[in-house]
Amino acid sequence: MANILIIDDQAWVIDLCRKGLAGKGHLILSTDDIESVRKNVLAFKPDLVLLNQNLKHGFHANDILWDIKMQDTDLPVLIVADDDNINLSSSRLIRADGHLCKSHNAAKELRQRVSMLLNRDIKKLQSQDRCQGKLEKLCMCLS
Secondary structure (H helix, E strand, C coil), X not given: CCEEEEECCCHHHXXXXXXXXXXXXXXXXXXXXXXXXXXXXXXXXXXXXXXXXXXXXXXEHHHHHHHHHHHCCCCCEEEEECCCCCCCXXXXXXXXXXXXXXXXXXXXXXXXXXXXHHHHHHHHHHHHHHHHHHHHHHHHHHC
């Protein structure tokens, strides 16, 4: 089970994401309070963030993404875009972990991408644990 934060101001997109991830045991949180996210995204305790590309009040995903990654460089962020013509290699969106096109039939792709990113993080933690274990054994041998 993962905590997934949806940052969006469109109810139908939030509903789409909730339905797409239903039955997977995830805790789904949503907010359109951009200032709270910018100041402290970690207060939401997310394992993954779904970030709308176009937010209200003139906020842009690239600014919010930058703030999120400054708080936690390893927190996976998927950009939820209006279409597939998003350029993740642009200087500000390069830190995104992927994107998803808004559509009423995107649920399967959403589940796949979320699963892939969460599994990637689990494997990274397992690798870190193995390295820590090897380091502890080495220190025991040296002492």
